[in-house]
Amino acid sequence: MDAIILQILNGLDKGGAYALIALGLTLAFGTLGVVNFAHGALFMLGAFCAVVFNKLLTLEIVRVDPTKTTPWGSPLEVKTPYVQAMLGDWGKVFIDYSVPVSIVMAIPVMLLIGIVIERGLIRFFYKRPHADQILVTFGLAIVLQEIVKHFFGANPIAQSAPQIFSGSLQMTEAIVYPYWRIIYLAFSLAVIAAVFAFLQLTTFGMVVRAGMQDRETVGLLGINIERRFTIVFGLAAVVAGVAGVMYTPIVPPDYHMGMDFLVLSFVVVVVGGMGSLPGAVLAGFLLGILQSFASMNEVKALVPGIDQIIIYLVAVVILLVRPRGLLGRKGVMES
Amino acid sequence: MANDKLIINRRTALKTGLAGAAALATPTFFIRNAWADDFCNMPKGKEVTFGFNIPQSGAYADEGMDELKAYQLAVKHLNGEGDGGMLKTMKPLALKGNGVLGKKVAYVSGDTQTKADQARATAKRMIEKDGAIMITGGSSSAEAVAVQSLCQDVGVIFMAGLTHSNDTTGKDKRAYGFRHFFNAYMSGVALGPVLAEAYGKDRVAYHLTADYTWGWTQEESMKDATEKQGWKTVKAVRTPLGAADFSQYITPVLNSGADVLILNHYGKDMINSLTQAVQFGLRDKMANGKKFEIVVPLFSELMAQGAGDAIKGIYGTANWDWKLEDAATSAFTKSFGAAYGTPPSQAAQTCYVQALLYADACERAGSFNPTAVIKALEGFEFDGMGNGKTLYRAADHQCFKDVLVVQGKDKPKDKFDLLEVRKIVPASQVTYDPSIFGGELGSKDAKKCG
Numbered sequence: 001m002d003a004i005i006l007q008i009l010n011g012l013d014k015g016g017a018y019a020l021i022a023l024g025l026t027l028a029f030g031t032l033g034v035v036n037f038a039h040g041a042l043f044m045l046g047a048f049c050a051v052v053f054n055k056l057l058t059l060e061i062v063r064v065d066p067t068k069t070t071p072w073g074s075p076l077e078v079k080t081p082y083v084q085a086m087l088g089d090w091g092k093v094f095i096d097y098s099v100p101v102s103i104v105m106a107i108p109v110m111l112l113i114g115i116v117i118e119r120g121l122i123r124f125f126y127k128r129p130h131a132d133q134i135l136v137t138f139g140l141a142i143v144l145q146e147i148v149k150h151f152f153g154a155n156p157i158a159q160s161a162p163q164i165f166s167g168s169l170q171m172t173e174a175i176v177y178p179y180w181r182i183i184y185l186a187f188s189l190a191v192i193a194a195v196f197a198f199l200q201l202t203t204f205g206m207v208v209r210a211g212m213q214d215r216e217t218v219g220l221l222g223i224n225i226e227r228r229f230t231i232v233f234g235l236a237a238v239v240a241g242v243a244g245v246m247y248t249p250i251v252p253p254d255y256h257m258g259m260d261f262l263v264l265s266f267v268v269v270v271v272g273g274m275g276s277l278p279g280a281v282l283a284g285f286l287l288g289i290l291q292s293f294a295s296m297n298e299v300k301a302l303v304p305g306i307d308q309i310i311i312y313l314v315a316v317v318i319l320l321v322r323p324r325g326l327l328g329r330k331g332v333m334e335s
Numbered sequence: 336m337a338n339d340k341l342i343i344n345r346r347t348a349l350k351t352g353l354a355g356a357a358a359l360a361t362p363t364f365f366i367r368n369a370w371a372d373d374f375c376n377m378p379k380g381k382e383v384t385f386g387f388n389i390p391q392s393g394a395y396a397d398e399g400m401d402e403l404k405a406y407q408l409a410v411k412h413l414n415g416e417g418d419g420g421m422l423k424t425m426k427p428l429a430l431k432g433n434g435v436l437g438k439k440v441a442y443v444s445g446d447t448q449t450k451a452d453q454a455r456a457t458a459k460r461m462i463e464k465d466g467a468i469m470i471t472g473g474s475s476s477a478e479a480v481a482v483q484s485l486c487q488d489v490g491v492i493f494m495a496g497l498t499h500s501n502d503t504t505g506k507d508k509r510a511y512g513f514r515h516f517f518n519a520y521m522s523g524v525a526l527g528p529v530l531a532e533a534y535g536k537d538r539v540a541y542h543l544t545a546d547y548t549w550g551w552t553q554e555e556s557m558k559d560a561t562e563k564q565g566w567k568t569v570k571a572v573r574t575p576l577g578a579a580d581f582s583q584y585i586t587p588v589l590n591s592g593a594d595v596l597i598l599n600h601y602g603k604d605m606i607n608s609l610t611q612a613v614q615f616g617l618r619d620k621m622a623n624g625k626k627f628e629i630v631v632p633l634f635s636e637l638m639a640q641g642a643g644d645a646i647k648g649i650y651g652t653a654n655w656d657w658k659l660e661d662a663a664t665s666a667f668t669k670s671f672g673a674a675y676g677t678p679p680s681q682a683a684q685t686c687y688v689q690a691l692l693y694a695d696a697c698e699r700a701g702s703f704n705p706t707a708v709i710k711a712l713e714g715f716e717f718d719g720m721g722n723g724k725t726l727y728r729a730a731d732h733q734c735f736k737d738v739l740v741v742q743g744k745d746k747p748k749d750k751f752d753l754l755e756v757r758k759i760v761p762a763s764q765v766t767y768d769p770s771i772f773g774g775e776l777g778s779k780d781a782k783k784c785g
Contacts, residue, residue, distance in 0.1 A: 006586040014580055073669060154396030156606050158643030168616035174590050178614040181582070250614070251579045251607055252641055260579045295583035297570065307583070308575045 002174040007292040013181045015288025016188030020243035021261055022268040022280035023195060024236035030212045030275040031229045034122055035133050040262030041141040042237045045113060046106055046244025047253035048148055051157050053102035057083050057095050097162045099249055106245045107238055114237025118230050141258065149255040156252035180249050187246050191239060192281055198235075199277070208232055212275070267315045273328025283326055287311050374704050374781035375490040376466045383438040383703065385410070385690065386445065386467030388458050388482060389496065393449025395474035395602055397637050398682045402472055402496055403444060404675050405683035409690035412670070413440045420670040421691060424663035424719035429698035436697055443467060447478055454478035455485050462491050462784065468703055469494060471689050474682060475602075476500030476549040483512035490782030492705050494689035497682040499601075499633055501552040504733035505772025510779040511705065513712055513732045515692065515725075516685045519553040520767060522632045522652040525738040525760040527560030530650060534595065534628050536565035541593035543584055543608060545600050546573040553599040557632055561597075569593045574604070581608040585615050594622040597630045605631060606641040613645040636680050639743060639753040646743035646753060653739045655684045655721050656756050664721040678751050688720045692727070706781045724762065730769040732776070735762045 021043055028036045060079035068076035084091035094101070121140060125133045160166065165179040199205035211218045211225040218225045244253070251257065268287055272279030293299060294310035306313075318326065378384070387406045390399035411417040415432035422430060434440050443465040445457030454473060461467040470486055471494035473479045479498035486493035487509040495503060495514040499522070504514050530538075540561055544554040550573070558568050569592055574584050585608070588596055596617060600608050612618075612629055620627040631651045639646045657668045657678040667687065671679040679687070692712065700707035713729035722736035740758040747753050 002590055003587060006589070007583060010582045010586055013582065017580075070672065073673070149392070149396070153400075154392065155637055156603055156641040158606070158610065158641055158645075160643065166614075167619070168614065170616075176589060176616045176620070178616070180614065250611070252610060252643070254603065257579065260577065292583040295587075297572065297587050300572070 002172070003296065005175055006177070007296060008289060009177050009181070009185075011289030011292035012285060013185050013288070014291060015285035016185050017243060017247060017261070017284075018265060018268045018288050019281045019284025020188050020191060021240055021265040022272065022284050023192060023277060024240040024243075025265055025269050026272070026275060026277050026280040027195075027236040027239070028233055029269070030277070031208060031232045032118070032122070032126065034125065035130050035137070036122070036236075037134050037137040037262065038117065038140040038144065039137075039236070039240055040258030040260075040265065041144040042110065042113070042240040042258070043244040043247075043261055044148065044253065044255065044258035045144060046110055046241025047248050047257060048152065048244075049106035049109055049241060050099050050102040050159055050245045050248045051152065051253060053105050054095070054098040054159060057081065057098050059083075061085055096160075099159055099161060099245065103242055103245050106241045110238045110241030111234040113241075114234035115230055117237070118233040122233070123230075141262070145255045145258070152255065154255060156254040158252040159248035161249035184246055184250060188243065191242060195235075195239060196277070204228065204231075264311060267311055271315050271318050271325055273325030275329055276325065276327040279325055279327030286326075287314065290314055373783065374706075375784035376462065376468050378438055378466075378468055378703055381438055382441045383435055384465055384467050385440060385442045385693075386458065386461035386465065386470040387442055388445050388447055388454060388461065388470050388472040388478075389686075390449040390454075390474050390478075391444075391446040393447075395449045395497075398474045398497060398635065398680065399447070399449075399472075401637070401680045401683045402474065402686040405671070405679060405687040406442065406444075406471070406690055408670055408674055409687045410440050410442055413691070413694050417674075418670050419666075421663050421667050421687070421720055424666050425691065425695070425717060426719045427717065428695065430691070430695050431698070435694045436701070436703065440694070447473065449475060449478070451475075451477040451481040455481045458482045458485055458493075459489075462486075462489055467491065469693050471693070472496040472686060473498055476503055477547060479503050479512075479514075480507045480548070483507065483509045487511045487777055489784050490705060490780075491784075492693065492708055494693050496686045496689065497635075498549075499553070500549040501556065501772050502548050502774075504731045504774075505552075506774040508731050508733075508772075508774040508776055510709060510732075510776040513689070513692075513727065513734075515689050515734045517652070517654050517736070517738050517765070518733070519549070519556040519632070520772075521738050521765040522553070523556035523560030524765045524767075525652050525740055525758075526557070526630070526632055526650065527564050529740045529758055530561060530595075530630060531564035531566070533650065535625070538566045538595050538625070539569050539593045539623065540566050540595045540597050541569050541588050541591050542571035542597045542599055543581070543588075544571060544573050545576055545604055547576055549601065550599050553632055554597075557597055557599065557630075566595070574600070574608070576604065578604070579607055581611050582615070584608075585612050585617070588612075588617065589615065589620070592623070594625050595628045595630060597632065599632065601633060602638065603641075605634060605638055609642050609649070610645045618648075634741075635682060636751065636753060637682075640750055647745050649743045650757070651741055651743075653741045653754065653756075654681045656681065656739055656741065656754060657684075658752075658754075658756065659721060659739075661721060661723075663719045667721060684721060688722075691720070692717070704781055706779050709779050723759075726762070728769065731772075731774070733769075735766050737762050738765050 025039045058081045060081050063078045064075045065078050066075050161180040168176045168178045170176050268283045272283030290310055295307040389402045390396050412420045412422050414434050443461050447454035458470045469492045473496040476498045479495045483493045493512045501518050501520050542554050544550040598608050617627050631649050634651045668678050696708045696711035697703050700711040712727050715727045718724050725734050725736040738760045739756050741754040742757045744755045
């Protein structure tokens with residue numbers, strides 16, 4: 001029983017990340033009709049916002065200590081972070097909380113990156129076939145990856161959760177779960193709720209939803225739907241970005257992390273139903289939980305290797321039974 | 336009169352004919368190596384080209400870049416530039432600091448992208464297009480096994496870089512392939528007694544293993560070594576290569592009855608699984624009345640940097656460490672540090688040494704002919720390369736030398752000071768019978784580029 005509860009928690013946690021990425025993908029697809037293969041790279045860029053923020057906070061004053069030398073004979077450099085030198089103990093606290101605080105930086109940065117990508121590249125591909133969109137966005141993902149690799153190297157860069165959240169919560173004697181993973185789950189639920197609230201409760205959201213249903217009619221009403229869709233693309237980038245920021249203490253980010261999630265997220269979108277936001281969220285959590293259960297030793301003993309194929313197996317079954325996915329709308333990608 | 340000069344009389348024709356016949360009849364052994372040197376990429380000009388086949392992208396790119404720096408330094412030292420590095424300490428030494436056999440060393444490099452098929456393709460390109468006399472490098476066993484087999488087919492020597500699978504010089508060994516780096520078996524033998532001493536003999540281990548050749552051999556070697564010390568193995572679970580989130584594999588460990596987790600992971604997998612295992616509180620946990628422990632049989636300084644605080648106190652093994660106190664290590668660390676501003680990694684050291692060993696073998700053989708070079712390397716005993724007395728065993732082309740047991744440092748001074756050498760296990764203790772891993776070396780004959 002304990003093992004099952006732990007795997008449900010794992011699945012919810014994984015599902016949170018899948019759902020956030022798939023949500024952004026569906027937003028871009030539902031509004032702009034673009035199959036965005038660069039979405040995983042946006043998740044990675046978000047994670048690197050946390051890395052950059054941490055690096056900025058830990059910029060150091062370098063003093064040369066002439067009395068000591070390095071093993072290869074040059075004078076030893078003594079380094080102290082500026083923030084710590086200026087703010088003392090508060091500086092230390094600030095550095096400790098660099099991951100959650102970096103969301104403040106990630107939101108405008110990711111919004112800007114999203115808008116620039118949409119205006120500078122993707123809008124030229126709206127009327128092109130989906131294959132062209134896939135090629136150009138995949139190319140963009142590779143370019144973004146290589147830029148990050150050039151500046152940060154290929155090795156993962158460890159980011160720590162604030163000290164207070166670095167341990168784990170002892171729920172029962174046998175159930176232990178890391179604080180940060182619980183926070184990540186709560187965070188992903190909050191972001192999903194915020195995105196739905198934004199689309200359901202604001203006028204802007206209402207217009208966007210109307211545009212998703214019938215872009216032409218909304219345009220005929222004199223509403224500049226294109227500009228709103230650009231902002232929605234920026235919003236999708238922000239969702240992917242903040243998901244990336246908060247994920248850094250769980251998996252140390254490297255330039256390739258977006259690709260690791262991209263294929264899975266597309267499966268999530270297809271299973272959930274192309275263009276369906278609730279479908280993306282539902283499928284994200286469902287596949288996360290199934291993946292966790294398939295990795296249990298008892299399940300693997302029955303079907304060896306099931307943990308590596310479960311997601312694709314489920315995708316095949318769901319698409320055979322419900323070709324539009326779990327909550328797919330009629331007419332999306334069916335023309 | 337002008338036409339007279341062109342007239343060849345009978346006597347001249349006879350003289351020329353006789354001289355020609357005599358020249359053709361001269362036994363070929365009077366002309367040194369006239370036919371013997373007809374082999375793949377025989378250097379003809381004033382230069383000889385080495386092929387550095389390293390991952391410049393993909394999961395092991397950082398290690399690859401460190402390897403490339405080491406190779407560039409080796410080329411400098413071979414050509415008599417810079418401070419000479421380990422050429423000052425290597426014994427015996429045939430190299431003169433004027434290149435190899437009087438030819439200046441040049442190099443080409445290829446990006447393996449940390450993929451076996453790409454590594455094979457770049458090695459092939461360097462052999463066929465760039466005329467590389469020798470291929471060296473690699474940062475994974477899958478790459479090493481693939482490139483080694485290609486090199487055997489075309490007749491070019493392969494000096495393996497960082498590869499730790501038993502298979503490289505075991506079931507997949509080749510006459511044209513040589514490995515200086517240690518292997519999974521040696522890690523197990525070196526680590527077993529240290530673990531028993533540190534954590535006791537009554538322990539229950541749970542393995543998480545990367546699902547490919549290196550992971551399997553590492554798991555097998557660690558199981559053997561720990562069970563010999565009295566440990567039990569409760570479960571060994573294979574994990575897919577490149578799984579970013581290992582939580583679903585870690586949570587079953589919590590209630591498995593194990594009190595030690597052995598992570599047979601390398602590179603990014605190791606960084607992720609170790610970080611997450613620590614987050615799940617495994618290191619703060621008590622199991623079977625003992626403190627729960629995590630062991631990572633192989634890790635490098637670069638991986639330790641990626642894992643951050645999680646590496647503190649973790650036991651593992653290493654081929655070499657820049658903090659060793661012998662003259663050769665100091666000389667190499669000084670050269671590398673002065674050139675690049677960082678100390679060299681163990682990947683850098685093994686690659687640097689391999690380049691020097693190949694060059695020295697050519698010098699001793701007096702030829703670039705691979706058959707002669709293989710003969711010169713087989714059974715070669717040397718010292719002054721940072722690992723103590725070392726033997727290149729003829730039977731499997733594996734180097735035997737001391738193995739380091741290392742531990743993540745609790746209070747590192749900086750990001751280069753992450754590991755502490757806990758024990759130096761002498762070569763005699765990690766030496767094994769070559770027949771246990773099987774495999775055949777195959778033909779040592781020189782070939783004309785396959």
